[in-house]
Amino acid sequence: MNILYAVLCFAGLGVLFGVLLSVASRVFEVKTDPRVDQIKECLPGANCGGCGFSGCGDLAERIVKGEAKTNACPVGGVEAAEKIAEIMGVEAEAPVRMRAQVMCSGVNGLAVKKYIYEGEADCNAAVKLGCGDRMCPNGCVGLGSCVKHCRFGAISVIDGVAVVDYEKCTGCGVCASFCPKKIIKLVPFEAEYHVGCSSLDKGAVTRTYCDAGCIGCKLCEKACESGAITVSDNVAKIDYTKCTDCGKCAEKCPKKIIKKGKK
Amino acid sequence: MAEILVIMLAAILTENFIFIKFMGICPFLGVSDKIDKSLGMGFAVIFVMTLSSAVTWVVYHFMLVPLGLEYLQTIAFILVIASLVQFIEMFLKKNVPALYSSLGIFLPLITTNCAVLGAALLNISNGYSFIESVVFGFSAAVGFTLAVLIFAGIREKLKYADVPESFKGTPIALITAGLIAMVFSGFSGISFT
Numbered sequence: 001m002n003i004l005y006a007v008l009c010f011a012g013l014g015v016l017f018g019v020l021l022s023v024a025s026r027v028f029e030v031k032t033d034p035r036v037d038q039i040k041e042c043l044p045g046a047n048c049g050g051c052g053f054s055g056c057g058d059l060a061e062r063i064v065k066g067e068a069k070t071n072a073c074p075v076g077g078v079e080a081a082e083k084i085a086e087i088m089g090v091e092a093e094a095p096v097r098m099r100a101q102v103m104c105s106g107v108n109g110l111a112v113k114k115y116i117y118e119g120e121a122d123c124n125a126a127v128k129l130g131c132g133d134r135m136c137p138n139g140c141v142g143l144g145s146c147v148k149h150c151r152f153g154a155i156s157v158i159d160g161v162a163v164v165d166y167e168k169c170t171g172c173g174v175c176a177s178f179c180p181k182k183i184i185k186l187v188p189f190e191a192e193y194h195v196g197c198s199s200l201d202k203g204a205v206t207r208t209y210c211d212a213g214c215i216g217c218k219l220c221e222k223a224c225e226s227g228a229i230t231v232s233d234n235v236a237k238i239d240y241t242k243c244t245d246c247g248k249c250a251e252k253c254p255k256k257i258i259k260k261g262k263k
Numbered sequence: 264m265a266e267i268l269v270i271m272l273a274a275i276l277t278e279n280f281i282f283i284k285f286m287g288i289c290p291f292l293g294v295s296d297k298i299d300k301s302l303g304m305g306f307a308v309i310f311v312m313t314l315s316s317a318v319t320w321v322v323y324h325f326m327l328v329p330l331g332l333e334y335l336q337t338i339a340f341i342l343v344i345a346s347l348v349q350f351i352e353m354f355l356k357k358n359v360p361a362l363y364s365s366l367g368i369f370l371p372l373i374t375t376n377c378a379v380l381g382a383a384l385l386n387i388s389n390g391y392s393f394i395e396s397v398v399f400g401f402s403a404a405v406g407f408t409l410a411v412l413i414f415a416g417i418r419e420k421l422k423y424a425d426v427p428e429s430f431k432g433t434p435i436a437l438i439t440a441g442l443i444a445m446v447f448s449g450f451s452g453i454s455f456t
């Protein structure tokens with residue numbers, strides 16, 4: 001008798017949960033657009049984050065929702081952009097070729113160090129020790145984590161700051177994801193100028209530890225005729241959708257950190 | 264009230280699931296290489312363990328006991344926990360997508376997490392009431408999260424340490440875990456009663 005109870009009881013429990021789950025799968029069904037999966041297949045699947053979203057899956061969803069352009073993937077290039085445009089039923093736009101740019105000019109001698117680092121030659125290791133050996137909390141550590149992870153040999157460290165070789169850079173953004181200071185940014189390949197500083201400190205503070213730091217004086221902002229450059233969080237930023245490469249900001253910059261970068 | 268506090272402190276420190284009871288070691292070693300990953304897993308465990316403690320208590324006292332089937336509790340609990348996790352996953356996907364995207368990948372892992380089953384079984388063998396069971400499940404999971412978090416913090420730095428070739432990877436992780444377990448055994452001298 002006892003075994004009958006046990007069998008019945010567990011069979012009942014099993015059936016109950018089975019029914020509950022099958023009902024739940026209907027009730028809680030989330031409709032996904034089939035185009036999301038199709039687009040995901042066209043993307044490289046590296047989840048590098050070069051597009052600015054949290055991965056290929058996220059980008060695919062954003063494209064379907066219309067929040068991202070069909071050419072948003074910098075790695076997939078023209079081929080992926082065409083396929084995605086076809087799925088979405090829109091005209092293919094050529095993707096904007098991007099390149100990586102290190103937003104720091106604090107080479108050895110200009111940027112002050114706070115201690116002598118003798119550990120492993122890796123930026124991510126160095127920042128575990130008081131945020132790196134530079135006084136500047138947002139300056140290049142110069143130990144080349146980006147160099148190690150670049151699959152195209154496009155980055156080298158010169159005088160303590162990473163420098164990108166534009167001809168070799170494919171704009172994949174892998175270097176940016178390994179930079180502990182997050183000072184490698186992707187900019188349009190054709191853009192001539194960039195702000196070579198990421199310091200978020202006030203000008204007076206920045207001045208104490210770096211001779212090549214943005215002091216937030218806003219001279220560039222005033223000089224710019226197209227409103228492309230703005231100073232926020234004590235550092236100048238260029239909006240590349242508005243920038244006309246006129247170079248007036250670079251002329252005015254007292255610290256000469258707005259640089260003509262493509263060479 | 265005092266009793267509840269005792270259960271909480273005991274479950275988090277003196278009876279820590281990972282370091283004292285050695286339950287849930289698999290996810291402990293699996294997801295402890297990054298702090299944010301371990302936090303995600305920790306929250307998922309807290310969520311599931313609290314709910315499963317409540318549900319298994321009800322199943323035990325209102326179904327198994329009246330039918331005299333207490334000896335089948337392990338099987339019943341596995342069934343309940345597995346279905347519960349599936350259900351939670353579907354519910355979250357539909358109603359709380361933000362939580363789903365942060366816990367999503369960890370939820371299926373917990374289905375087979377022995378710590379969750381362990382909490383359910385301990386609730387019964389300790390003779391806890393319903394409230395005590397839920398509190399125990401919750402605090403045991405908090406203890407789990409604490410352990411994974413401490414370990415992830417150490418492992419993030421361990422990556423850059425000069426470890427002998429033969430100890431690299433899992434061996435040094437296990438040695439570290441052993442050392443922390445010894446530290447936690449220091450709590451066992453404390454009595455909260």
